[in-house]
Amino acid sequence: MPKKKPDPSEPSESIATRLSVKCRYCGQKNAVRSDYKAHDANCGKCKLPLSDAPRKTFEDLDKNEYIHPADAKAMAALKAIPGVDSALKKLLAWTGESAIRVMFTASAVKVTPKQCPDLHAKLEAVCASLGVEVPDLFVQQNPIVNAFTGGVEKPIIVLHSALIERLNDEETFAVIAHEVGHIHAEHVLYLTAARLMEFLLNRSVAALLPGAEIIKLIVSMGIASALLAWARRAELSCDRAALLVTQDPDVIGRTMMKLAGGTFASKIDYEEFLAQGREFKKNYDASSLDRFWADVTNAGLTHPFPIWRVAEALEWAQTEQYKRLTGV
Secondary structure, three states, X not given: OOOOOOOOOOOOOOHHHEEEEEOOOOOOEEEEEOOOOOOOOEOOOOOOEOOOOOOOOOOOOOHHHOOOXXXXXXXXXXXXXXXXHHHHHHHHHOOHHHHHHHHHHHHOEXXXXXXXHHHHHHHHHHHHHHOOOOOEEEEEOOOOOOEEEEOOOOOEEEEEHHHHOOOOHHHHHHHHHHHHHHHHOOOHHHHXXXXXXXXXXXXXXHXXXXXXXXXXHHHHOOHHHHHHHHHHHHHHXXXXXXXXXXXXXXXXXXXXXXXXXXXXXXXXXXHHHHHHHHHHHHHHHHOHHHHXXXXXXXXXXXXXXXHHHHHHHHHHOOOHHHHHHHOO
């Protein structure tokens, strides 16, 4: 019989000279060259770098093991307001699960094993790491670099297209881990109310909505300001969740660098960026005036400053708490 002609699209080496490496994130088995070294190749399923290094998962993790003190303090202050839970439940009663789900089902691309399969594989890997039920994930065309988690009983995660277009696979994995962290930390109900209040307080249409009286009550009780103050600090907890999932502080650092520098990030020196974060944190802790201005200017934003976030995350990565959790 004539010999089969070699397919130029196939590697020249035989199967016998190849190794099988199991992805430490999604579990996919990948064929690699016999001279393979860690991070030389990416998983064919989740697209994350292949490595033989051990990786810890946290299926039974208590949220209080990583919640940021500022998050815990702000939540305690919020819950100390009489009637806060009933007021927020009334606020969300007319918004409801269906409104959120209809909005994104109609305006965004739903991620499935067949639609953006690498994103879906990343989501499954994160949820397996934190012991969280896999939520629906959407990608929405939006020029604002952002992602968020919302819902009432069934959370959904939305990634803006401008965000994932800017990040590599590891950084996208970190963002998904951050958002799943909101679910694990049981932030979603309060976070949804916070985002809704941000939307309504900046639009005159709020007075015309069925829940207008509830909105006025929430504002008059001081719930709105306490809720929004908590929401910013909740982000610091979820950066910690992302750090636990990725187990690589530099992935978090590079993600924050891109959030801070945008498309200019390729020209930024990473070590200088980290030094800037440490300097900010040092001044924030030492100077009441710096702390005042940082808090005032951050008050109108949905997230803490990226410099602030990277400083907090990298500081936590050096603590005994983080090392005990990850076994570093």
